[in-house]
Amino acid sequence: MIAFDYLRAADRDQALSAAQSRDGARFIAGGTNLLDLMKLQVEAPRRLVDIGALDLRQIERTDEGGLRIGALVSNADLAAHPLVRARYPVLSRAILAGASAQLRNKATTAGNLLQRTRCYFFYDPAVPCNKRTPGSGCSAIGGFNRIMAVLGTSEQCIASHPSDMAVAMRVLDARVETVLPSGERRALSLDELYRLPGDTPQIETHLQPGELITAVLLPSPPTGRQTYRKVRDRASYAFALVSVAGIVSMEQDRISGAALAFGGVGTMPWRDRAAEDLLVGQQPSRALFDQAADTVLAAAIGHGENDFKIPLLRRTLAAVLGKLTETVA
Incomplete structure (x- = not known):
């Protein structure tokens, strides 16, 4: 060091x-x-x-019926909390699908959201990486890119975001509470927190220098069924090739509400509200699920070795929607 x-x-x-x-x-x-x-x-x-000594380890109910999760709550404690397991099972499942038990005991809520990519080239100072050294080039483009993103990429960077928890937080419409060095407080949705790589892949969030995340806010629990499905190379301690966090509610035989977020495929935890809107009001079917996948994947770009993620996302999404709607997909 x-x-x-x-x-x-x-x-x-x-x-x-x-x-x-x-x-x-x-x-x-x-x-x-x-x-x-x-x-x-x-x-x-x-x-x-x-900041380990700061008083940021509580999980509390909010007046609006949601939860306020302190930034220093460990991943293990968050996944095991009775209110999270009962009301936000998609979050508990996503956390348990990530890392090992030892890491979950140590890793914090805010730290998980802010973790950096596991791109091989980012971790190797001997090779070019625009995220590590702006202007040096992207070794993943044209190189070994099996785990890289297919959504939200740019000519400067195709590194995928690694967090499972952030995918569930995004589908739940979580917000982060922060405080600036001036003392000003902000609340940011995850849409507002994360940045696409564009021409500045080294800048990953909209946090200002010295801005501290103090808590994550969850709204009141959504109606409907929740699930998280992760596809990976091995059964444990592996980052997602594709993951889907889904929440679907039904009225009679039609979808009345839908929220979907994706991991392993985007440069940030990915959400496509157009695909969700397409599902609402429709009877579930494989054809409908394929249309939703078409919407999500409309701008997807493979780079050779990660091309398989595009059909894999399609199949995983169909399986998740089939489970949530009790439809054979």
Whole structure:
């Protein structure tokens, strides 16, 4: 590792002040992603501000009927919480599908949302990567790109977003609460949090320097059935090739509401509301599910070795919708 300053913040004000007073400062909590990147010298923050002592580990009901999840709640505690299991099972399933038990015990809610891509080339300083070194090129384009994204890509970057939890959070319309160094507070939807790579793949979110996520807000539980399906190379501890988080409600024999989010295929946790709108009011059928997949995949671009993700997403979506609507797909 490259030398850095370390400060364990006693409270939120000290954390914000310490991050603001040093260029290149980073917050650290569980450290399950950042420390790996520092060891490889992919990231070299000049200061680490440890927020582990902050009072951000509660899961509380909100007045609106939802949940407020502290930024430092561990993935394990969030997945096991009775209210999450009962009211947001898609979130619990997604978290349990990600990483190992040891990592879930350490990783935090905010850290999971902000984890960086597992692109092989991003992790290897010996090869070009625009996300790591802007302007150096993208080694995945024309290279080994089996795990890369097919949605939301650009000529500068095709790295996929790795989080399972973020996919479930997006389908649930989660928002993140943040506080700026000035003390100003914000609430961002995940649509507003994440950025597409475009010409600046090194900038992954709309967070400002020194802005601290303090909580994640879930709205009241959605009606309908929920599920999360993850397709991966092995049964455990593998990132998604394709994943689908789905919520569908039915009235009589028609779909009355639908929410879908996708992992493994996008440069950010992916959602296509046009596909959801297409489903509403319709009788479920394989033909309808294929139309929804056509909508999601309309702008999909494969790069050779990851071409298989396009038909795989189609089949996985049909299976999820078939289960949620109790239709044989």
